[in-house]
Amino acid sequence: MLLFLLAAGLTLIFGMLGVINFAHGAIYMLGAYISYETGRRTGSFLMGALVATLFTALVGAVVEKLTLRPLYERPHFYQLILTFGLILVLSDLVRFFWGPGYQEVPIPQLWSGTVDMLGSTIPMYRLFVIGFGALISVGLYLVLEKSTFGMLVRAASSDAEMVRILGLPVGTIRMAVFAIGCGLSGLAGSIAAPLFPIELGMATNTIIDCFIVVILGGLGNIRGAIAASMLIGMVRAIGYVYMPGWVDIMTFVLLIGTLLTRPQGLFHRTARTA
Protein backbone atom coordinates (compact mmCIF):
# COMPACT_ATOMS: atom_id res chain seq x y z
CA MET A 1 0.00 0.00 0.00
CA LEU A 2 2.89 2.25 0.67
CA LEU A 3 3.99 1.59 -2.85
CA PHE A 4 0.62 2.74 -4.04
CA LEU A 5 0.77 5.98 -2.08
CA LEU A 6 4.08 6.67 -3.74
CA ALA A 7 3.06 5.66 -7.19
CA ALA A 8 -0.24 7.51 -6.99
CA GLY A 9 1.48 10.87 -7.09
CA LEU A 10 3.72 9.84 -9.95
CA THR A 11 0.93 8.42 -12.03
CA LEU A 12 -1.27 11.42 -11.30
CA ILE A 13 1.42 13.75 -12.60
CA PHE A 14 2.04 11.66 -15.67
CA GLY A 15 -1.59 11.04 -16.43
CA MET A 16 -2.62 14.64 -16.13
CA LEU A 17 0.48 16.51 -17.21
CA GLY A 18 2.33 14.03 -19.38
CA VAL A 19 5.45 14.58 -17.31
CA ILE A 20 7.56 11.75 -15.98
CA ASN A 21 8.83 13.06 -12.72
CA PHE A 22 12.20 11.54 -11.99
CA ALA A 23 12.46 13.60 -8.83
CA HIS A 24 9.50 11.82 -7.29
CA GLY A 25 11.76 9.67 -5.15
CA ALA A 26 13.63 12.75 -4.02
CA ILE A 27 10.37 14.38 -2.94
CA TYR A 28 9.52 11.21 -1.05
CA MET A 29 12.86 11.40 0.70
CA LEU A 30 12.30 15.06 1.48
CA GLY A 31 8.91 14.19 2.98
CA ALA A 32 10.50 11.58 5.22
CA TYR A 33 13.17 14.00 6.43
CA ILE A 34 10.68 16.79 7.06
CA SER A 35 8.43 14.53 9.07
CA TYR A 36 11.45 13.32 11.02
CA GLU A 37 12.44 16.89 11.82
CA THR A 38 8.94 18.04 12.75
CA GLY A 39 8.33 14.89 14.74
CA ARG A 40 11.54 15.43 16.65
CA ARG A 41 10.65 19.02 17.50
CA THR A 42 6.98 18.66 18.29
CA GLY A 43 6.93 15.04 19.34
CA SER A 44 3.87 14.47 17.22
CA PHE A 45 3.79 12.06 14.33
CA LEU A 46 0.59 13.53 12.98
CA MET A 47 2.13 16.97 12.94
CA GLY A 48 5.11 15.57 11.06
CA ALA A 49 2.96 13.97 8.40
CA LEU A 50 0.93 17.13 7.99
CA VAL A 51 3.92 19.42 7.68
CA ALA A 52 5.68 17.02 5.33
CA THR A 53 2.67 16.85 3.02
CA LEU A 54 2.15 20.59 2.92
CA PHE A 55 5.82 21.37 2.53
CA THR A 56 6.42 18.93 -0.32
CA ALA A 57 3.27 20.18 -2.03
CA LEU A 58 4.68 23.69 -1.75
CA VAL A 59 7.99 22.52 -3.16
CA GLY A 60 6.09 20.88 -6.00
CA ALA A 61 4.22 24.08 -6.75
CA VAL A 62 7.39 26.14 -6.82
CA VAL A 63 9.23 23.60 -8.94
CA GLU A 64 6.40 23.45 -11.43
CA LYS A 65 6.17 27.20 -11.68
CA LEU A 66 9.89 27.80 -12.04
CA THR A 67 11.19 24.88 -14.03
CA LEU A 68 8.52 22.82 -15.74
CA ARG A 69 6.27 25.55 -17.03
CA PRO A 70 8.62 26.64 -19.82
CA LEU A 71 9.05 23.05 -20.93
CA TYR A 72 5.57 21.71 -21.69
CA GLU A 73 5.84 22.55 -25.36
CA ARG A 74 9.16 20.79 -25.82
CA PRO A 75 9.79 17.08 -26.40
CA HIS A 76 9.04 14.88 -23.40
CA PHE A 77 12.60 13.95 -22.69
CA TYR A 78 13.45 17.48 -21.60
CA GLN A 79 11.14 17.09 -18.63
CA LEU A 80 12.59 13.69 -17.87
CA ILE A 81 16.07 15.12 -17.88
CA LEU A 82 15.18 18.26 -16.00
CA THR A 83 13.66 16.30 -13.16
CA PHE A 84 16.86 14.25 -13.04
CA GLY A 85 18.66 17.54 -12.33
CA LEU A 86 16.15 18.15 -9.55
CA ILE A 87 17.18 14.91 -7.83
CA LEU A 88 20.73 16.16 -7.58
CA VAL A 89 19.61 19.48 -6.11
CA LEU A 90 17.15 18.02 -3.62
CA SER A 91 19.55 15.31 -2.48
CA ASP A 92 22.28 17.81 -1.78
CA LEU A 93 19.88 20.16 0.00
CA VAL A 94 18.82 17.32 2.28
CA ARG A 95 22.45 16.38 2.85
CA PHE A 96 23.20 19.99 3.67
CA PHE A 97 20.55 20.16 6.38
CA TRP A 98 20.60 16.67 7.82
CA GLY A 99 23.97 15.23 6.89
CA PRO A 100 24.68 11.94 5.20
CA GLY A 101 23.81 9.59 8.08
CA TYR A 102 20.74 7.50 8.83
CA GLN A 103 17.80 8.89 10.78
CA GLU A 104 15.05 7.02 12.51
CA VAL A 105 11.49 7.85 13.41
CA PRO A 106 9.73 5.95 16.18
CA ILE A 107 6.41 4.31 15.42
CA PRO A 108 3.65 6.55 16.76
CA GLN A 109 2.42 5.45 20.14
CA LEU A 110 -1.19 5.06 19.13
CA TRP A 111 -0.24 2.42 16.56
CA SER A 112 2.70 0.77 18.25
CA GLY A 113 0.92 -2.42 19.33
CA THR A 114 0.39 -5.63 17.45
CA VAL A 115 -2.73 -7.46 16.42
CA ASP A 116 -3.33 -11.17 16.09
CA MET A 117 -4.95 -11.95 12.81
CA LEU A 118 -5.44 -15.28 11.11
CA GLY A 119 -2.91 -16.85 13.38
CA SER A 120 -0.07 -14.43 12.79
CA THR A 121 1.00 -11.32 14.61
CA ILE A 122 0.85 -8.12 12.63
CA PRO A 123 2.15 -4.77 13.83
CA MET A 124 -0.67 -2.26 14.19
CA TYR A 125 1.22 0.32 12.23
CA ARG A 126 1.23 -1.79 9.11
CA LEU A 127 -2.52 -2.15 9.34
CA PHE A 128 -2.75 1.58 9.66
CA VAL A 129 -0.68 2.03 6.50
CA ILE A 130 -2.94 -0.35 4.61
CA GLY A 131 -6.08 1.39 5.78
CA PHE A 132 -4.67 4.79 5.10
CA GLY A 133 -3.58 3.82 1.60
CA ALA A 134 -7.05 2.52 0.84
CA LEU A 135 -8.54 5.75 2.15
CA ILE A 136 -6.28 7.87 -0.04
CA SER A 137 -6.96 5.78 -3.12
CA VAL A 138 -10.71 6.12 -2.70
CA GLY A 139 -10.32 9.84 -2.03
CA LEU A 140 -8.15 10.36 -5.08
CA TYR A 141 -10.56 8.49 -7.26
CA LEU A 142 -13.50 10.54 -6.01
CA VAL A 143 -11.70 13.82 -6.46
CA LEU A 144 -10.55 13.04 -9.97
CA GLU A 145 -13.72 11.47 -11.27
CA LYS A 146 -16.52 13.14 -9.36
CA SER A 147 -15.54 16.64 -8.35
CA THR A 148 -15.52 19.80 -10.44
CA PHE A 149 -11.82 20.20 -9.81
CA GLY A 150 -11.20 16.70 -11.10
CA MET A 151 -13.19 17.49 -14.19
CA LEU A 152 -11.13 20.60 -14.81
CA VAL A 153 -7.92 18.67 -14.39
CA ARG A 154 -9.03 16.02 -16.85
CA ALA A 155 -10.19 18.65 -19.29
CA ALA A 156 -6.86 20.46 -19.07
CA SER A 157 -4.99 17.27 -19.73
CA SER A 158 -6.99 16.28 -22.79
CA ASP A 159 -7.20 19.68 -24.44
CA ALA A 160 -5.27 22.44 -22.72
CA GLU A 161 -5.89 24.92 -25.51
CA MET A 162 -9.65 24.58 -25.31
CA VAL A 163 -9.69 25.00 -21.55
CA ARG A 164 -7.58 28.09 -21.91
CA ILE A 165 -9.96 29.54 -24.48
CA LEU A 166 -12.80 28.95 -22.07
CA GLY A 167 -11.03 31.32 -19.75
CA LEU A 168 -9.75 28.86 -17.16
CA PRO A 169 -6.26 29.11 -15.72
CA VAL A 170 -4.53 26.07 -17.18
CA GLY A 171 -1.22 27.04 -15.61
CA THR A 172 -2.71 27.09 -12.15
CA ILE A 173 -4.47 23.79 -12.67
CA ARG A 174 -1.23 22.17 -13.76
CA MET A 175 0.57 23.67 -10.82
CA ALA A 176 -2.09 22.30 -8.47
CA VAL A 177 -1.79 18.83 -9.99
CA PHE A 178 1.96 18.82 -9.67
CA ALA A 179 1.70 20.08 -6.10
CA ILE A 180 -0.82 17.38 -5.19
CA GLY A 181 1.36 14.72 -6.77
CA CYS A 182 4.38 15.89 -4.82
CA GLY A 183 2.31 16.25 -1.65
CA LEU A 184 1.21 12.62 -1.97
CA SER A 185 4.82 11.60 -2.34
CA GLY A 186 5.83 13.63 0.70
CA LEU A 187 2.96 12.07 2.64
CA ALA A 188 4.18 8.63 1.58
CA GLY A 189 7.61 9.61 2.83
CA SER A 190 6.29 10.58 6.25
CA ILE A 191 4.22 7.39 6.48
CA ALA A 192 7.22 5.30 5.51
CA ALA A 193 9.50 7.08 7.96
CA PRO A 194 8.75 4.82 10.96
CA LEU A 195 9.11 1.68 8.85
CA PHE A 196 12.48 2.22 7.23
CA PRO A 197 15.62 4.09 8.13
CA ILE A 198 15.67 7.48 6.43
CA GLU A 199 18.65 7.98 4.16
CA LEU A 200 19.81 9.72 1.02
CA GLY A 201 19.63 6.60 -1.13
CA MET A 202 15.83 6.84 -0.92
CA ALA A 203 15.85 9.40 -3.70
CA THR A 204 17.37 7.19 -6.36
CA ASN A 205 16.20 3.78 -5.15
CA THR A 206 12.49 4.34 -4.61
CA ILE A 207 11.97 6.01 -7.95
CA ILE A 208 12.78 2.76 -9.69
CA ASP A 209 10.12 0.97 -7.63
CA CYS A 210 7.65 3.71 -8.45
CA PHE A 211 8.36 3.39 -12.14
CA ILE A 212 7.76 -0.31 -11.96
CA VAL A 213 4.35 0.15 -10.38
CA VAL A 214 3.37 2.97 -12.67
CA ILE A 215 4.42 1.16 -15.82
CA LEU A 216 2.76 -2.09 -14.80
CA GLY A 217 -0.41 -0.22 -13.97
CA GLY A 218 -0.28 1.75 -17.17
CA LEU A 219 1.14 5.24 -17.21
CA GLY A 220 -1.35 7.70 -15.85
CA ASN A 221 -3.87 5.08 -14.80
CA ILE A 222 -4.74 5.42 -11.11
CA ARG A 223 -6.77 2.25 -10.81
CA GLY A 224 -4.02 0.38 -12.62
CA ALA A 225 -1.52 1.74 -10.14
CA ILE A 226 -3.55 0.36 -7.24
CA ALA A 227 -3.71 -3.07 -8.81
CA ALA A 228 -0.08 -3.03 -9.84
CA SER A 229 1.20 -2.03 -6.40
CA MET A 230 -0.73 -4.92 -4.90
CA LEU A 231 0.61 -7.28 -7.54
CA ILE A 232 4.19 -6.18 -6.91
CA GLY A 233 3.63 -6.39 -3.18
CA MET A 234 2.38 -9.96 -3.50
CA VAL A 235 5.15 -11.02 -5.87
CA ARG A 236 7.70 -9.64 -3.45
CA ALA A 237 6.12 -11.18 -0.40
CA ILE A 238 5.93 -14.58 -2.03
CA GLY A 239 9.39 -14.14 -3.48
CA TYR A 240 10.87 -13.37 -0.07
CA VAL A 241 9.44 -16.56 1.33
CA TYR A 242 10.46 -18.93 -1.44
CA MET A 243 13.39 -17.37 -3.26
CA PRO A 244 14.92 -14.54 -1.27
CA GLY A 245 17.60 -12.82 -3.28
CA TRP A 246 15.75 -13.21 -6.54
CA VAL A 247 12.98 -10.80 -5.66
CA ASP A 248 14.40 -7.74 -7.37
CA ILE A 249 15.25 -9.69 -10.46
CA MET A 250 11.77 -11.14 -10.62
CA THR A 251 10.25 -7.68 -10.41
CA PHE A 252 12.41 -6.46 -13.25
CA VAL A 253 11.64 -9.42 -15.42
CA LEU A 254 7.95 -8.80 -14.82
CA LEU A 255 8.46 -5.15 -15.73
CA ILE A 256 10.39 -5.77 -18.92
CA GLY A 257 7.95 -8.44 -19.98
CA THR A 258 5.08 -6.02 -19.50
CA LEU A 259 6.78 -3.22 -21.39
CA LEU A 260 7.36 -5.48 -24.33
CA THR A 261 4.01 -7.15 -24.53
CA ARG A 262 1.66 -4.55 -23.16
CA PRO A 263 3.38 -1.17 -23.04
CA GLN A 264 0.06 0.41 -22.14
CA GLY A 265 0.09 -1.48 -18.84
CA LEU A 266 -1.49 -4.65 -17.54
CA PHE A 267 -4.70 -3.02 -16.44
CA HIS A 268 -5.46 -0.90 -19.42
CA ARG A 269 -8.94 -0.58 -20.78
CA THR A 270 -9.15 0.86 -24.23
CA ALA A 271 -12.76 1.89 -23.89
CA ARG A 272 -11.96 4.58 -21.37
CA THR A 273 -9.20 7.15 -21.50
CA ALA A 274 -8.34 8.64 -18.18
Added chain:
Amino acid sequence: MKLTKFDIYFGLLLAAASIVLPFLSPGEAMIQLLTLAAIWAIFAIGFDFVFGSLGMVSFGHATFLGVGGYAVALATQKYGLPFYGGAVLAIAVGAAFALLFSFFALRVSGIFFALVTLALSQLIFILADSKLGSFTGGSDGISGVERPNFLGIDFFDPVNYYWFVLGLYALVMLAVISLRSSPFGRVIAAIRDNETRADQLGFNVNRYKQITFVISGALSGLAGALLASLLMYMNPQMLHWTTSGDVIIMTLLGGSGTLWGATVGVLVFEFLKEWLSSWTEYWYGILGTVFILATIFFPRGIIGELEKGFATYQKNRRGGAR
Protein backbone atom coordinates in the same frame (compact mmCIF):
# COMPACT_ATOMS: atom_id res chain seq x y z
CA MET B 1 26.39 16.11 -41.95
CA LYS B 2 28.76 18.63 -43.42
CA LEU B 3 31.56 20.14 -41.42
CA THR B 4 30.94 23.84 -41.00
CA LYS B 5 33.61 26.50 -40.59
CA PHE B 6 32.60 26.64 -36.97
CA ASP B 7 33.20 22.92 -36.48
CA ILE B 8 36.68 23.18 -37.97
CA TYR B 9 37.75 26.28 -36.04
CA PHE B 10 36.44 24.87 -32.82
CA GLY B 11 38.10 21.53 -33.43
CA LEU B 12 41.45 23.20 -34.02
CA LEU B 13 41.03 25.23 -30.85
CA LEU B 14 40.21 22.12 -28.87
CA ALA B 15 43.11 20.17 -30.35
CA ALA B 16 45.52 23.00 -29.54
CA ALA B 17 44.22 23.24 -25.99
CA SER B 18 44.45 19.51 -25.38
CA ILE B 19 48.08 19.45 -26.53
CA VAL B 20 49.26 22.67 -24.91
CA LEU B 21 47.51 22.34 -21.55
CA PRO B 22 49.62 19.47 -20.20
CA PHE B 23 52.74 21.57 -20.82
CA LEU B 24 51.31 24.81 -19.45
CA SER B 25 50.06 23.34 -16.25
CA PRO B 26 51.79 20.02 -15.58
CA GLY B 27 50.83 18.67 -12.17
CA GLU B 28 49.34 15.23 -11.71
CA ALA B 29 45.85 16.46 -10.82
CA MET B 30 45.50 18.36 -14.08
CA ILE B 31 46.65 15.43 -16.17
CA GLN B 32 44.33 13.11 -14.32
CA LEU B 33 41.43 15.48 -14.91
CA LEU B 34 42.19 15.84 -18.61
CA THR B 35 42.49 12.09 -19.05
CA LEU B 36 39.22 11.56 -17.23
CA ALA B 37 37.56 14.16 -19.43
CA ALA B 38 38.89 12.56 -22.61
CA ILE B 39 37.55 9.17 -21.54
CA TRP B 40 34.17 10.54 -20.58
CA ALA B 41 34.15 12.40 -23.88
CA ILE B 42 34.48 9.09 -25.73
CA PHE B 43 31.56 7.80 -23.67
CA ALA B 44 29.50 10.93 -24.30
CA ILE B 45 30.22 10.85 -28.03
CA GLY B 46 29.09 7.24 -28.08
CA PHE B 47 25.97 8.19 -26.15
CA ASP B 48 25.23 11.18 -28.36
CA PHE B 49 25.40 8.93 -31.38
CA VAL B 50 22.08 7.53 -30.21
CA PHE B 51 20.77 10.63 -28.47
CA GLY B 52 21.79 13.43 -30.84
CA SER B 53 22.11 11.66 -34.16
CA LEU B 54 19.18 9.31 -33.81
CA GLY B 55 17.09 11.31 -31.37
CA MET B 56 16.45 8.56 -28.83
CA VAL B 57 17.00 8.97 -25.10
CA SER B 58 18.68 5.93 -23.62
CA PHE B 59 18.81 5.68 -19.86
CA GLY B 60 20.86 2.49 -20.03
CA HIS B 61 24.25 3.60 -21.24
CA ALA B 62 25.77 3.06 -17.82
CA THR B 63 25.54 -0.64 -18.59
CA PHE B 64 27.72 -0.44 -21.70
CA LEU B 65 30.30 1.63 -19.89
CA GLY B 66 30.20 -0.69 -16.91
CA VAL B 67 30.44 -3.97 -18.76
CA GLY B 68 33.38 -2.54 -20.72
CA GLY B 69 35.08 -1.78 -17.44
CA TYR B 70 34.32 -5.23 -16.09
CA ALA B 71 35.49 -6.90 -19.27
CA VAL B 72 38.92 -5.35 -19.02
CA ALA B 73 39.13 -5.78 -15.27
CA LEU B 74 38.21 -9.44 -15.33
CA ALA B 75 40.21 -10.27 -18.45
CA THR B 76 43.41 -8.78 -17.14
CA GLN B 77 43.01 -9.72 -13.48
CA LYS B 78 41.47 -13.15 -13.62
CA TYR B 79 42.47 -14.51 -16.98
CA GLY B 80 45.82 -12.86 -17.45
CA LEU B 81 45.06 -11.25 -20.78
CA PRO B 82 47.12 -8.21 -21.80
CA PHE B 83 45.41 -4.84 -21.75
CA TYR B 84 44.76 -4.80 -25.49
CA GLY B 85 43.01 -8.13 -25.37
CA GLY B 86 40.88 -6.77 -22.55
CA ALA B 87 40.10 -3.58 -24.41
CA VAL B 88 39.02 -5.40 -27.56
CA LEU B 89 36.92 -7.65 -25.38
CA ALA B 90 35.42 -4.57 -23.70
CA ILE B 91 34.39 -3.13 -27.06
CA ALA B 92 32.88 -6.45 -28.08
CA VAL B 93 31.04 -6.86 -24.79
CA GLY B 94 29.74 -3.28 -24.93
CA ALA B 95 28.44 -3.93 -28.43
CA ALA B 96 26.96 -7.28 -27.42
CA PHE B 97 25.04 -5.78 -24.53
CA ALA B 98 23.80 -2.98 -26.76
CA LEU B 99 22.57 -5.58 -29.23
CA LEU B 100 20.87 -7.45 -26.41
CA PHE B 101 19.21 -4.25 -25.16
CA SER B 102 18.13 -3.32 -28.64
CA PHE B 103 16.11 -6.52 -29.02
CA PHE B 104 13.93 -5.39 -26.14
CA ALA B 105 14.09 -1.63 -26.23
CA LEU B 106 13.61 -1.02 -29.93
CA ARG B 107 10.16 -2.55 -29.78
CA VAL B 108 8.94 0.57 -28.03
CA SER B 109 9.65 4.21 -28.65
CA GLY B 110 9.76 7.61 -26.99
CA ILE B 111 9.58 7.70 -23.22
CA PHE B 112 9.09 3.95 -23.12
CA PHE B 113 12.44 3.48 -24.80
CA ALA B 114 14.03 5.47 -21.99
CA LEU B 115 12.16 3.43 -19.37
CA VAL B 116 12.99 0.03 -20.87
CA THR B 117 16.68 0.86 -21.13
CA LEU B 118 16.56 2.15 -17.57
CA ALA B 119 14.92 -1.04 -16.32
CA LEU B 120 17.32 -3.30 -18.21
CA SER B 121 20.36 -1.44 -17.00
CA GLN B 122 19.13 -1.47 -13.41
CA LEU B 123 18.68 -5.22 -13.75
CA ILE B 124 22.30 -5.56 -14.86
CA PHE B 125 23.37 -3.37 -11.96
CA ILE B 126 21.62 -5.61 -9.44
CA LEU B 127 23.10 -8.69 -11.06
CA ALA B 128 26.64 -7.34 -10.92
CA ASP B 129 26.22 -5.86 -7.46
CA SER B 130 24.87 -8.89 -5.69
CA LYS B 131 23.88 -11.94 -7.70
CA LEU B 132 27.14 -12.39 -9.57
CA GLY B 133 29.17 -11.05 -6.68
CA SER B 134 31.60 -13.96 -6.73
CA PHE B 135 32.40 -13.22 -10.36
CA THR B 136 32.38 -9.40 -10.34
CA GLY B 137 33.67 -8.84 -6.84
CA GLY B 138 30.27 -7.53 -5.69
CA SER B 139 30.09 -4.04 -4.29
CA ASP B 140 33.77 -4.17 -3.30
CA GLY B 141 34.72 -4.16 -6.94
CA ILE B 142 37.99 -5.28 -8.51
CA SER B 143 41.20 -3.43 -7.94
CA GLY B 144 44.50 -3.48 -9.81
CA VAL B 145 43.21 -3.15 -13.37
CA GLU B 146 46.02 -3.20 -15.96
CA ARG B 147 47.23 -0.35 -18.09
CA PRO B 148 48.37 -0.84 -21.67
CA ASN B 149 51.90 -1.66 -22.71
CA PHE B 150 53.18 -0.39 -26.03
CA LEU B 151 56.73 -0.36 -27.40
CA GLY B 152 58.04 -0.29 -23.87
CA ILE B 153 56.34 3.02 -23.03
CA ASP B 154 55.30 3.11 -19.41
CA PHE B 155 51.59 3.92 -19.35
CA PHE B 156 51.46 3.93 -15.59
CA ASP B 157 52.99 7.34 -16.05
CA PRO B 158 49.95 9.66 -16.10
CA VAL B 159 51.27 11.84 -18.92
CA ASN B 160 51.91 8.91 -21.23
CA TYR B 161 48.52 7.49 -20.46
CA TYR B 162 46.97 10.86 -21.27
CA TRP B 163 48.55 10.87 -24.76
CA PHE B 164 47.33 7.33 -25.28
CA VAL B 165 43.75 8.25 -24.36
CA LEU B 166 43.89 11.47 -26.36
CA GLY B 167 45.02 9.53 -29.42
CA LEU B 168 42.11 7.14 -29.02
CA TYR B 169 39.76 10.07 -28.56
CA ALA B 170 40.98 11.56 -31.85
CA LEU B 171 40.42 8.23 -33.60
CA VAL B 172 36.91 7.98 -32.19
CA MET B 173 36.17 11.53 -33.26
CA LEU B 174 37.39 10.84 -36.79
CA ALA B 175 35.33 7.68 -36.95
CA VAL B 176 32.22 9.50 -35.80
CA ILE B 177 32.73 12.35 -38.26
CA SER B 178 33.11 9.98 -41.16
CA LEU B 179 30.19 7.85 -39.98
CA ARG B 180 27.93 10.82 -39.69
CA SER B 181 28.82 12.17 -43.11
CA SER B 182 28.53 8.73 -44.74
CA PRO B 183 25.31 7.56 -46.40
CA PHE B 184 24.66 5.63 -43.21
CA GLY B 185 24.79 8.84 -41.19
CA ARG B 186 22.41 10.57 -43.57
CA VAL B 187 19.87 7.81 -43.13
CA ILE B 188 20.15 8.09 -39.36
CA ALA B 189 19.57 11.82 -39.52
CA ALA B 190 16.58 11.18 -41.75
CA ILE B 191 15.15 8.76 -39.20
CA ARG B 192 15.59 11.33 -36.46
CA ASP B 193 13.89 14.06 -38.45
CA ASN B 194 11.06 12.01 -39.84
CA GLU B 195 10.90 8.35 -39.02
CA THR B 196 7.75 7.59 -41.00
CA ARG B 197 9.19 9.16 -44.10
CA ALA B 198 12.47 7.27 -43.82
CA ASP B 199 10.44 4.11 -43.44
CA GLN B 200 8.34 4.95 -46.49
CA LEU B 201 11.47 5.56 -48.52
CA GLY B 202 12.28 1.93 -47.97
CA PHE B 203 14.92 2.08 -45.28
CA ASN B 204 14.82 -0.64 -42.66
CA VAL B 205 14.45 1.81 -39.79
CA ASN B 206 14.78 -0.74 -37.02
CA ARG B 207 17.93 -2.23 -38.51
CA TYR B 208 19.53 1.22 -38.72
CA LYS B 209 18.56 2.00 -35.16
CA GLN B 210 19.99 -1.30 -34.03
CA ILE B 211 23.31 -0.71 -35.78
CA THR B 212 23.56 2.78 -34.32
CA PHE B 213 22.82 1.46 -30.88
CA VAL B 214 25.47 -1.23 -31.20
CA ILE B 215 28.13 1.23 -32.39
CA SER B 216 27.22 3.43 -29.47
CA GLY B 217 27.53 0.49 -27.11
CA ALA B 218 30.94 -0.41 -28.53
CA LEU B 219 32.25 3.12 -27.98
CA SER B 220 30.86 3.10 -24.45
CA GLY B 221 32.56 -0.22 -23.82
CA LEU B 222 35.88 1.23 -24.95
CA ALA B 223 35.37 4.21 -22.64
CA GLY B 224 34.59 1.82 -19.79
CA ALA B 225 37.81 -0.10 -20.38
CA LEU B 226 39.86 3.10 -20.39
CA LEU B 227 38.11 4.37 -17.28
CA ALA B 228 38.70 1.19 -15.32
CA SER B 229 42.31 1.31 -16.44
CA LEU B 230 42.71 4.96 -15.44
CA LEU B 231 41.25 4.40 -11.99
CA MET B 232 42.90 0.96 -11.79
CA TYR B 233 39.71 -0.05 -10.06
CA MET B 234 36.27 -1.23 -11.07
CA ASN B 235 33.07 -1.28 -9.05
CA PRO B 236 29.35 -1.60 -9.74
CA GLN B 237 28.71 2.11 -9.21
CA MET B 238 29.70 2.61 -12.85
CA LEU B 239 26.66 0.53 -13.78
CA HIS B 240 24.20 2.44 -11.63
CA TRP B 241 21.54 4.38 -13.51
CA THR B 242 22.76 7.71 -12.20
CA THR B 243 25.83 7.26 -14.43
CA SER B 244 23.45 7.25 -17.39
CA GLY B 245 21.99 10.44 -15.96
CA ASP B 246 25.42 12.05 -15.77
CA VAL B 247 26.20 11.39 -19.39
CA ILE B 248 22.85 12.84 -20.42
CA ILE B 249 23.58 15.97 -18.42
CA MET B 250 26.98 16.35 -20.02
CA THR B 251 25.72 15.84 -23.55
CA LEU B 252 22.81 18.20 -23.17
CA LEU B 253 24.95 20.81 -21.46
CA GLY B 254 27.40 20.80 -24.34
CA GLY B 255 24.77 20.55 -27.04
CA SER B 256 23.49 17.22 -28.28
CA GLY B 257 23.67 16.39 -31.97
CA THR B 258 26.48 18.85 -32.58
CA LEU B 259 29.99 17.74 -33.42
CA TRP B 260 31.80 19.06 -30.36
CA GLY B 261 28.86 19.28 -27.98
CA ALA B 262 29.49 16.05 -26.11
CA THR B 263 33.17 16.86 -25.61
CA VAL B 264 32.53 20.41 -24.42
CA GLY B 265 29.78 19.22 -22.12
CA VAL B 266 32.15 16.74 -20.50
CA LEU B 267 34.87 19.36 -20.13
CA VAL B 268 32.49 21.85 -18.54
CA PHE B 269 31.04 19.18 -16.27
CA GLU B 270 34.40 17.83 -15.12
CA PHE B 271 36.02 21.23 -14.62
CA LEU B 272 32.98 22.65 -12.83
CA LYS B 273 32.94 19.56 -10.63
CA GLU B 274 36.64 19.90 -9.87
CA TRP B 275 36.34 23.59 -9.15
CA LEU B 276 33.13 23.41 -7.14
CA SER B 277 34.21 20.44 -5.09
CA SER B 278 37.31 22.33 -4.02
CA TRP B 279 35.21 24.75 -1.99
CA THR B 280 32.00 22.90 -1.26
CA GLU B 281 31.03 19.27 -0.85
CA TYR B 282 27.62 20.06 -2.32
CA TRP B 283 28.93 20.42 -5.85
CA TYR B 284 26.48 17.92 -7.26
CA GLY B 285 23.53 20.01 -6.19
CA ILE B 286 25.03 23.18 -7.62
CA LEU B 287 25.83 21.37 -10.83
CA GLY B 288 22.22 20.18 -10.89
CA THR B 289 21.04 23.78 -10.56
CA VAL B 290 23.31 24.91 -13.39
CA PHE B 291 21.99 22.06 -15.45
CA ILE B 292 18.35 22.88 -14.76
CA LEU B 293 18.90 26.50 -15.73
CA ALA B 294 20.71 25.42 -18.88
CA THR B 295 17.85 23.07 -19.82
CA ILE B 296 15.34 25.87 -19.51
CA PHE B 297 17.29 28.70 -21.09
CA PHE B 298 19.79 27.05 -23.43
CA PRO B 299 18.20 23.88 -24.72
CA ARG B 300 20.68 23.84 -27.60
CA GLY B 301 23.58 23.51 -25.18
CA ILE B 302 26.80 25.47 -25.19
CA ILE B 303 27.88 24.51 -28.68
CA GLY B 304 24.40 24.95 -30.06
CA GLU B 305 24.26 28.51 -28.75
CA LEU B 306 27.79 29.26 -29.94
CA GLU B 307 26.96 27.96 -33.40
CA LYS B 308 23.94 30.19 -33.51
CA GLY B 309 26.02 33.18 -32.43
CA PHE B 310 28.69 32.35 -35.01
CA ALA B 311 26.09 32.09 -37.76
CA THR B 312 24.62 35.48 -36.85
CA TYR B 313 28.10 36.96 -36.77
CA GLN B 314 28.91 35.67 -40.25
CA LYS B 315 25.62 36.95 -41.57
CA ASN B 316 26.21 40.39 -40.09
CA ARG B 317 29.69 40.55 -41.50
CA ARG B 318 28.46 39.69 -44.95
CA GLY B 319 25.64 42.16 -44.56
CA GLY B 320 28.10 44.88 -43.55
CA ALA B 321 30.31 44.29 -46.58
CA ARG B 322 27.49 44.74 -48.97
